[in-house]
Each structure stands twice: as C-alpha cells, then as structure tokens.
Amino acid sequence: MVEATAIPHAGPLRRLLRRKLALFGLAIIFLVVGGAVFAPLIAPFPPDEQLFEGLTLFGEPMPPGGDFLMGTDLLGRDLFSRILYGARTSLIIGVVANGVALVIGTLVGVLAGFIRGWFGAVLMRFTDLMMAFPALLLAICLAAIFQPSLWIVAMVIALVNWVQTARVVYTETTSLAEREFIAAEKTLGASRTRILFRHILPHLVPTLIVWGTLGISVTVLLEATLSFLGVGVQPPTPSWGNIIFENQTYFQAAPWLVFIPGAAILLLALAFNLVGDALRDVLDPTQRGAD
C-alpha cells in the first residue's frame, strides 16, 4: 500500500529548505527586504516626487503600465517607487513593532500564568485594564505631545498590541504549568527562569507563530490609522498602510492604489506564515512523521 522510500537524515535548515512553500515564503521575504534596502537603487523615481506627467489633465492618477510600472497616485507619484520605500516603514512596523508586542505579550502572559499568586493577578488585571483602555486616544495624545515618528508609532503599536497575546499566552501557560513534566523540572531543582525559558516557551511557539504572522497585517494597517491621527510617519513618507488609507475611497476609480499595497501586505504576512509554519514543523520533534 505504501511505497518504501528512504530519506536520509538532514539538519533543520536543510529540511526547511526542502519544503517548497517555505522556500516560496523565504523568497518573498528576501524580495521585500531587498526591495526595502535597495529602494534607492531600484526605484525608478524618488518616492515623493509629484511628477507632472503623473497626473492626467483632470488630475487623475495614471493606471499601471508605460513609464509607471504600478501606476501613479493622486499626486502623480510613482506607486512602484512608493511601494519600495514603503516597505521600509512597513517592515519595521509589521516585523519589529509587532515582534516587540509579541515578546511583551508573551512575557506578561507567561509570567502571569506561571507565577500566579498576587503577582500574576496584578499582571493580568493590568492586562485587562490595557485591553479596556482606548488605544486610539492614547495615540492621539502622544501624537499631539511628541514629534510624530516611525519610532513613536512602533512604540504605540507595541504598547497596544501585546494585550491580546498576553491573554492567550496566559491561558495556555496556566494549562502548561499543570503538566507533569513541569513538576518534574521543579523536583530537579530547576529555577523558574529555566522552566519558563527552556520548558514553557518552546511549547507556546505554534500559537505565537499564528499570532505573530497574523499580527503583521493588522499592525501594518494599524500604523496607517495611527499615522492618520498624526502619530506615525507623516506624509510624504510612504508606508503600505498609508498608501491604502490615502486612496481607499478611490478603490473604484483607481483600484491599483488600494489593491497593490494590499497585496503587498498580504504577501508579506503570508510569507512569514509559511516560513513560520515550516519552522515549527521542522523544530517540533513531536510532529516528526506525523501529518
């Protein structure tokens, strides 16, 4: 019934690279990172140059094609160049800020779930408080008080987005902490830090991959909302979320202005997910053979 085909043992990296989907994901990530890093070399136009020939006589943007690979936006700027430069902002937000939020959330959730007692209770109630707190208001205040910048928006996102992760991680940690192998570690005299980092965190990886990769899209779009409120990067600096937000009412008149950056966000999130999924399968010994 089943063919016997032997495959020799291979290291995790080799095994990762053997997966087509993971390779596809890696390729996209490299493409985006490369595009962001080498934007000045690749971009056909400066990202904020409002080109005279970029608008029609009636002030309409140009559709993709011709000089403009992805068309132009409402100010006659080359969309392709803006997408390339926008990748810088969006990578920082989607990967760094989202990553920081994930780390904070994981730490809080894991500590609260593992240590319990009054410390855990205080952490969780603090999480509840943050969850109930209107994040946009915080953003507006920060916007009005500080000079808006990418780092502020990254900070706000990290401050706001860890909450959900914390709650989910908390639930999972509490049940993990009840598992017998944790008790076994305690009898070995393992310190709490060791149990946390060596034995609990690795088990949270699958959940974190789901949350982390879905979080990319969410934070990239959130960045646009925050920028709109004045917290984030200010025009004319492009970001993928911004490009969508600036142009979303034009989705019928100039669909490329919405769908191209949308597709970019989607691809980035998807690529990270593919790599993440593959990594999990490769690293998780219990998954071997199964599937």
Place this chain on the structure above:
Amino acid sequence: MIVGAKPIAAPLSGAATPLLCVRDLTVSVRDRGTVRPLVSDLSFDLHAGETLAIAGESGSGKSITSLALMGLLPNNVAVTSGHADLEGIDLPALPEAQMRPLRGAKVAMIFQEPMTSLNPVHTIGAQLSEAILAHETISRRDARAKAIEALARVRIPEPERRLKQYPHELSGGMRQRVMIAMALAMRPALLIADEPTTALDVTVQREVLDLLRDLQQETGTAIILITHDMGVVAECADRVVVMKSGRMVESGKVLDVFARPAKSYTRDLLAAVPRLGAGAKRGAPQPPAAQVPVARLVNAKVHFDLGANFLGRPTHRVHAVEGVSFDIRPGEIFGLVGESGCGKSTIAKALAGLVRHDGHIEVSGQQLSSLTAQGRKQICRDIQMVFQDPMAALDPRMTVGEAVAEPLLIHGVGTAAERHARAAELFDRVGLTPHQMSRYPHEFSGGQRQRICVARALALKPKLIICDESVSALDVSVQARVLALLEELREEMGVSYLFISHDMAVVENIVDRLAVMYLGQIVEMGTRDQVFGDPRHPYTQRLLDAVPIPDPARKGRPHIRPAGAQPSPIRPLGDPPAQLALRDIGAGHLVAALS
C-alpha cells in the same frame, strides 16, 4: 486459508467456525518516508463466548492490533497485508462508511487510557445514550433507560444520578466501568479490552475483572483482553497469545502456556512475574540502622481547599494527607500502598516540595518548610522523584540526553563535556545505549522512557528517590529489569526509596518496610513480613485479597466485594476527620485501632 507454517492459536472447540479469524495481519507505519512494520504476520482465531488474552512487552504491537481491528489506526499507520474476518467480513479492508455501523454494534473497544477516553464536556449519560442511539432506532427516553440499565449492570451506585455527572467527577475506576458499560450496552459480538485495569488499584481492578467475566457469562460476548499483567491473564483468559516486537511468540490455552511455556521468551515472562509471597523468600530485611533518617514525616498534613462562598472563602477541604508520620532510613526501601485517591502521591509531592504541607517534614535533617530558595535547590540534590507516567514527566521537546544531563546543568556540575559523559554513563547504567541520547521521548517505548526517568533521577546521586507508581505501566519483564536496577543501585550507592505502588506483589518483592494508607491516614505500618505475613487491619486484608494470582489453576476464588459508597476525603470546612491512633503490636508493627 490457514497458513500452517505459522503458529496459530488453536480453536477451543474445533467444530464451530471462529467468530474472528485473523490471518497474517501486518500493520506498518510510514515514518519519515520509510515504511516499517509494527505488527507482522499475526494470526489467531477467536470463538464466541471466549476470552483471548494478548500479552507481551510494551511496544509489541498489542494496541496497534486492536486498533487495526476497529479500523481506527492513526493516520500514518495502515494494514499492509493479511486480513481479519469477523463473521466473514474482512474488517481492515472495509471502507470507512461501511466500517462505521459495525463499530460499537459488532466490535466494541475499551481503550487503554480510561482517564482520557471520555469526552470531558459531555455527561456520562449523554455519552452512553449516544452510543445506544447510534445503532438502534429508539426514543431518547428508551435510550436513557438502557443507559441506566447498563450503568447498573457495571454496578455503579446510583446510576440515575451518575448520568448527569461529568467524567472528571468520577474516580478512575468508575470511569473505566463507564467505558465498559458503554461498550457492552451495544451488545457487541466482540469486545476488545486494551489494558482495562492498568491504571487502577487492585481493589478496583478486581471489580472490573469480575465484571467483565460476569458480563461475558450473561451475553456470550467474545473478549480480547490485552494486558501485561500475567496475574490478570491467569485469572480471566481462556487462551493467550504472547507477542514480542510485533510478532506472535506463542499461543495456546492459558493453563498449558502457564504450565509448559514452549518458548524461552514466554518462560522469561512468566519467571519475571512478581508473586505475592515470593518476597518472603528473599530473606529478612536489614535491621534498621540507627542513623539519621533520610526523610522524616511527623504528623504531616496536606489540605486542598475547594469551593468558594461569596467572599471567596473555601467551603470544603480535601484532607488528602491527614497526620502521617514515618521515617525512611538510609538504604531502605519504604513502601506506600493504598487505594486510588488515598493520598500516596500527595505525600510524594509534599516530600518533593511540590505542594504545601502542615506539620513537620524533614529531609536529610533539614526541615522543608523553613528552607530558603537556595536551600530548597540544595535539597533537590538529595531527593529525586520518578513519576508515574514517564511520557508526561519528560519535556516532549527536549532530547532525552539533554533531559538526563539537565539536573547536572541546573546544579552546575561539571563542564558540558563532563555532563555529557556522565549522561552517557547513566544511559549505560539503566540499560540504554548512549547513541539513543539524541532522540526525543516519543521515540521510545514506555519501559525505555521509564528507565530514562530513572537515569535522570540518578544523575545527582540523591539520597532518596521517590518512585510514584513507577513500574505500574510496564510489562513484567521490563518491570523486573527496572526493579532489579533499583535494587542494584541501592546496593551500590546506598540510595533509599519511597516506593509507591498499587501492585501488592511488586511491593512485597521489593520493600523493606511499608505503610498502608486509607483516606489520608496510615492504617497499618511495619516491616514487609509483619504486614504481609500478619495483616491486622481489615483494610490491609482486603487489599491483599484482591491481588490477582498468576496461576490459572487457582481461578475463580471468591472475593469480598466492597459494599456501599466509598467514604470521601472531602469534608466541609471546620470538620476535620478523626485522627486514627496507631498502636504498636510488637516489634514496630503499628496498626490503627478500629473505629
């Protein structure tokens, strides 16, 4: 049809056609691209009303065989050749859609893990009547009536009330009985019981086995009983199939096989079976040394609070351990026996510092409750624990080599290379090969995992090892090896043990002294000879009486069935149970006064 070259379990009565006819069954697993057989060329017959035991070491393919018959193999495992005909229908070849109506109706199965085999979110009643409704077109109310009847048949008290309860509200034994009730409610032609009693203590095991037998007599169901306990085989089965590494080693009538095992493996297996009374032959335990005890409990208590009133105060309290005192002397094996839920594990946990306790517990002269974090860590070097379920006690994401070296790392012993060398040495010590160190726990069999846990416990050269049901899940041969290992280590390193088990035979074979617990308190304590040779407390007597005897010739002796509902350690707050006073009846043999 019959392949003569292979040993085939001979039919009990040659005339009748067998109910189940298994021929050359091969089940293989697809693993990392290779296909590896788990069960090879298995053949046997089974007739109506008969009980066939499948015995053999852990990982020999017993469960896989039964899953193959049910058509419930895991995704990556499949029947690759051979067939298994039930009343002429080849079960493994049936497509899922046709197999489904047969499940439950024709073949039913009681799974190995009773604790996890019931759905936690549905009531017992729902799960029972669902099984009935799946195969009969009757009204819900009739199904309910049948469910009550089925529960009554497995002698669960107050069946109507139980219907509304959830699995977690029942004890392990009850859950097992529910599983049996469920399987039997459909009156299958064939019932497969996969280690139905492994997780149960002797008294409950006794009840379950009796039940199966009674029911078989009533309904004429054929039973395949999978077990590693030769006592159970001897008591319950008509015929036996012995398996090893996925192959059948020997088969035949139980009486014959036990009396005249043909194969050396079977002989070894039978020889390894611990027998009650065999321990006495081992000679008297060493006289109690006058040294400081490694561990000492004085009036130790552990309570768990339950429920909450509107101020958040608990309303009930579990008196899990209620005033227990004993010491463990250096080099001694101290046994702790008692039925499920009597507080054995809780004592172990209190000693290991995993639960809070009241009273006085001291380990190598230091009182536990007054320790600092550093001191607690230090104590861990002296006291180690081997858990009941080795799979659960190992981090599934860590290689076993790392796991064994971990205690050394935690306590900062040696360099990485030294630790590795020490781990390799320990692997050797417990009968594993060092090149297995890079594997993960799920890649080992149950017995091997247990040995890994022992190796981990030994890494720090502790003074005391707590073994909480450490050998219960192992087949006899592996069990014997592990026990021998413990014994050896004691001799070599002078380690003491706290040995917790429900298997009286094992206990008798290994311990020097023991305590019998009931509802959180010790009812009898003394040396092995005192307690086994002269049990005074009625509870001890009942416990000993329930032990199955691995001798088919002594089948069917009458048992005292415990009557009425069991008393519970859960009491309202402010209503502690009465403390039993222990009376010395000579030479340190302590017995509680009868209440």
Place this chain on the structure above:
Amino acid sequence: MAGYLFRRLVQSALILLGVSFITFLLLYVLPADPVRQIAGRSATAQTVENIREQLGLDQPMLVQYGRYLTGLVQGDMGRSYLQKTEVSSLIAARLPASLLLMAGGIACELLIGLTFGIVAAIYRGRPLDQGLMVTSFVAVSAPQFVVGLLLLYLFAVRLGWFPIGGYGTFAHLVLPALTLGIMGSGWYSRMMRSSMIDVLRQDYIRTARAKGLSRRRVLLRHALPNAILPIIAMIGIDIGIFMGGIVVVESVFGWPGIGQLAWQAIQRVDIPIIMGVTMVSAAAIVLGNLIADLVTPFIDPRIKLR
C-alpha cells in the same frame, strides 16, 4: 460561583476606575482646548474665561476628576460641550445599534472562522487547507473600509439583495456585520484550525468513533465543544478590537452607533462624550471578558470558577 462573581465585579469596577483616571489624565494633558471649540472664532477673551469657569475647567485636574467620578457614580455622565445634551442620553440612543452590530460581527466571525477552521483542520495539509489559509490571511489583511464598500457595491448596489446602508431590519445588519466580522474570521479560522487539530488527536475522539458515530456527529458534538474552549477567551478580547472597527463600519453603512459619536467627539475634543464612550466601551470589554470567563464552565465542566 456567587463569590467569584462578586470578586470579579469588584475587580471590574477597579479596572473601570483605572481606565477613567488614565483617560481623564490623557484628555487633561491633551493639547487641545475644548473651550476654544465651544466659544467659537468670534469669542472675546472674557467669553472664553466665562465658559471655562462655568464648565469648571479652570479647576485642578484632580478636582475635575473627582467631580466627574461623583457624577458617574450617580449615573450622570455630564453634558456634551458642543451638543449640550446629556451624554447618557446620547449614548443610550446609539449604544443598542453598536451592540447589535458587535453581536452581528461576532456571529459572522464565529460562523465563518469556525467553519473555515474546522474544514481546514479536517483537510489538513491538503490544497483546501492551504486555500483556506490564504483566505484567512486575505481576510486579516483587507482594510475594512474597502471591504465595506466592496460588499456594499456588490450586494446592495449591483445585486440589490440588501439595502444600501441604514439601520432597522435584519437585512440592514448583514453587510455591516459581515464587514466587521471578516477580519476576525481570519483569526478565528487559524486559531480554530490549530485547536481542532489538537482535539482531533485526543483519545475521546477515538472513543466517539469507536461507538460508530457519524463523522458529522464526531466533529460537531465531540470535537467542536472542546476545540472551541481556547477560542472563547478570544471573544472577550474581540469586543476591544471591534471598538476600532465600528468607527469605520458604522460610517460606511450609516449605522447609528457610538463609533461615529466618538469619532466626532475626538475631532472636536468634546470631553464628556469621549469620557462617556470610553467608559461604556471599557465596561463592554470588561463585561465581555467576564462573560467569556463565565461561559467557559458551561462548555467545560472541569473548569471551576474560583
């Protein structure tokens, strides 16, 4: 149970107190003067001072906060600076619509997310699973404004199945709820998938199959309730996430909820309304979490509330 509820309610009240204080503080330091908005462009300095005094905005922050809190405890959320109407009546008029929308959104995301998640778990690793994964990422990555307009254009304008925005009947609810729910459905389908895969490996699923139950029954009755457990905690979280979404969805569909009220108030620093909406939404979130926690024991009898 009663004790648990009591403690949780006390904790919730403390959380709300915290939220109210932080919000008040933020609004106090916010560089935007509500009095300017009230007084208008032609106001003299005298008028401005008069208004500031009347509203008590000349008082120290803690005094103002104390006054607000005293009112709040008595159920008085103050009056809008610009509309002059009682905030409580403004919110009361709009809250039902928002709650309905959220309920619809949760229903949509559960319906879509859970179905997709279950199907993906069953067809794990096959093309259907991968297709659903991409779909869930599309759902998460799609900006709500565009999704709303697309749905509106397609189903209301082109096909005429639903009214073009508005409020009142069930037909009005479908598109807004869908728009709100689509993003969450992506999350739920991913979470449900992994939870389901986990549950399908459990022994009791094998038991259920061994009883000869139909595939449907095994999935829906035995796997689903167990798999949904980790998801329930998320429903509580959702209400918080929705607070951002309803602003967009309500404006696209002309839905008379508190999102629009809040948005206008923020643009014009109408502090009593901002405070009111914040408190109401915080209460909704806290309540949502509480309900999620209270519901779990009904699905999972093992969980005891303590």
Place this chain on the structure above:
Amino acid sequence: QGYTPDPNATPGGMITVTYKDDVATLDPAIGYDWQNWSMIKSLFDGLMDYVPGTTELRPGLAESYDVSEDGTVFTFKLRSGVTFHNGREMTAEDVKYSLDRVTNPETQSPGAGFFASIAGFDEISSGEADSLSGVEVIDPLTVKITLSRPDATFLHVAALNFASVVPKEAIEEWGTDFGKHPVGTGAFKLGEWTIGQRLVFEKNADYWRDGVPYLDGVTFEVGQEPIVALLRLQQGEVDVPGDGIPPAKFQEVMGDPAQASRVVEGGQLHTGYITLNVGMEPLDQLPVREAINMAINKERITQIINGRAVPATQPLPPSMPGYTEGYEGYAFDVDGAKAKLAEAGLEDGFTTELYVMNTDPNPRIAQAIQQDLKAIGVDVEIRSLAQANVIEAGGAGQAPMIWSGGMAWIADFPDASNFYGPILGCAGAGEGGWNWSKFCDESIDTMATEADSFTDPSAPERLEMWSEVYQKVMEQAPWVPVFNEQRYTMKSERMGGEDALYVDPVSIPVNYDYVFVTE
C-alpha cells in the same frame, strides 16, 4: 421682496438629504456647523434675511427697519401675526429675549461675539447685567436696538442664525435640551429626530411667507459616508448629498453627461489659505513670507482637487463685495522666490513645519505645498492632526504654517469685514485666538474699524476701504491665499427650482424653503 417665486413650482413631496456628521444641535444660539446651519435657517427666522440664492439682504421677521443718521440706532417694525411652531404669536419681547439669551455667557453661544457692538454687551458678557441695555421693546411689534458704535455689518448680524427669534417658554421647558426640541417661526418644524439616524422636517403650514415652503418635508439622514450617499443618489434614494460629490467620484460624475447635467456649480464665500506665523523664525522676515507666497503653484493644487476651485490672490473670495478685481498678488515664480530667500540671507533654505487637518484632501494639498517649497529649498515637515489639535497649535502660536483646509473660513455673512476680525486682526492674535499668523498691524486694524463704522454696508467708499485693507495685509504676506473653492451640488432628477437655490451662498447645500420636486 426682491424675489419672484418660480412659476413652475408645485407644492408637495418630500426630499432626502444626507450628511456624514451627526447634527449636534438645532439650537440657533449654539449651532455653528456645516450641517445644521441651513437647517436652523429653515426652522427659525431672524429680523433680517437674504433673498434666496443671493447675498442680498431683505427684511425677515422685521417688516421694515429704520437706521438713525449716525448708524447706531436700529428700529425694527415686526410683522404681525407671525406664530411660533407652538402656536403662540411672536412679539418684540421674544426678540429681546433671544438677543439677551445669545449674549448671555450661560448660553455659551459661539456666536455671542457677533453682537459685541450692541450697547450693554460688555456688561452682559462679564455677568454684570443679564439683559442687553441696547435692546428695547417699544411696543409689541417694535424693537429698538442701540449700538455702542456704528457697525456697518449689523444688518448682516441680524440675519445670522444666532439672532434667530426663539420662544422663551420653550427654552424654559427644555433648558439645554432645546437644541433637540427646537421651536421657531421658520418654514419647517422638526417632526421626528432619531439620534444618529435621521431628522424629519415638516412643512409649517402657518408659515408667514405665503406660498413657501413648497416641500411637505425634508428628511435628513446623518452618518452617511459621502461615497455611499452618492451611490444612493445614483440609485434614486437620495435627492441631495449634503457633503457634496466626494473627490473619488468627481470624475465619474462629471464624465457622465446625464449625471453632470444634475450638478450645479457656483461660487462660495470661501478661501483656502496657508498661515505664516509672523512671530516665528524665519517667517518673521517679510522676504521669506513673500518667497513662500511666490513658491506655491496654485494651479497645480487646484488640479489636485479636480479643479474644483479657482486660484486665489487675496483673502477675499471673488464673489465677496470688496474683492479687488485685477489684484495680482504674488504670482508663481520659483526664481523670484529664491531671490527673495537670498535677500533674507536664507539661500540655503530652512526647515519648518506645516500643520494640516487630517481629512482628505488636506494632507494631499499639504504635500503639494511641501513639494513646491522644496523647490526653493524650504524643507517642510507635515504634521497631520485632528482638527482640535491643529486649532490648538494655531491658537497657541506654535505652528509655523497651517493649511486652513477643513477648518477654513466660510463667511458667516457676505461682508468683507467677515474675513478680517478674528483671523487677521489684532483681536485674534492673542494666545488662543484664531489669527494663526499672529499678524497684528495696528494701522490696518484702525482702518478696518473705520470701514466698519459706515452705516451702509455696501457704500462704495467702504468697499474701497476694505479692498485697501486686504491689499495692505497682502503686502505683509501673513497668508498665502491658495484657492477659492467652487461649490458643486448634485441633485436628483426630480429636484426643481433655480440653480441659484442649489448654490445659495448662505444656505448650504440648498435653500430648503424654495426648492421643490417635479413629480
């Protein structure tokens, strides 16, 4: 008076108008929003009024009025038989009560300042008095209003919503909730108000003007996204989208002759401008401000908003009396601008900030401005914020430059003075004031006061003076006037009435009292 009713007009029918933002209040003393301004106009009347579709004053509740020689005493003769929606007859007492109310600080009216020229205003606003000494009831149908100084714009002020006549008993009944239960004398009365959803106006059958309104009622649907409102208009569900044609749909509408024919274009008393903070380095130097004025490519900016505006040269919009015909202002001249910068010693340019409100198309316009200034070496950082934050920054004088879009000045009344006082005069230049340039030139201020002291608002000398005032202002270049927005009102097929009613300069988007439906 000055208006001939449309002979084709047929009475009856309801129309539907949509708005994005909710209606905050219908209290004429409070309402100062884009949406409720015209609504209040239809619910209430003041002593004065405008000829529909024009900026021409005509008497409203006053049948006639007299102005004293020195222009400080106005005597209004009221119409008799005018009733409030509650049935009570309106009298001179109500006029006095209404003016007292709007100026009383307790009312917190944003329009109180308009009445500053009435004698007794200072006392009432400081709380010393609770009634305006300058407003006297002579008899039940005569009111005499005395000003503390001549005010050419007073008749316009009397036509403002803030001067609407309200019945005392209704206000006493509802208190601050009067805004949700308005009672006036207007052509319509409030029928139903479902908060957050819709308001329904019903025809006032007892309206004192004969023949109007034509419509049986108007339904205002609020919370409607402009794009969706347009979709609904195209589906025939909406008659007038109150927020106009959204930019994203403009080309589509104008490209379709059938739809374009239903779009009415007209002027608007609006100017979009950039304020240059004269108190901040280096904008305190005139050449720098001039350079910025010269650097802005106004044509291009109008192109960005689909050409729905005309480039501006001065603060006043072209349709405003007093507009200086032929004034060139600062022409677009990049080299000239660079030269000016060099003159200020800033040939290398400098860095500054531009505040802008964050709703489309304002950030886009800001970016165009940014690009233009970059061409002369000025680096502009854009700060796109919520309205309130921009206003705050402007008032506090922290913002070097502000693009006025979204908060820009649409005249309260069609008089040249309306563009000066709070936004260019010294009065608004203080902390928190609306003069975001913080521009204050005493001599110009004096001239403005002088121009306002005329009795006749349309006296040619007065308009001449105003023209001079604004030219003087432009010499100092505290603003960059960028464009004057044009109004494009779209209507459904069934809407009737002259085009002028759809671009009525005071009643935006349409004059509800005079439009009708043709089916």
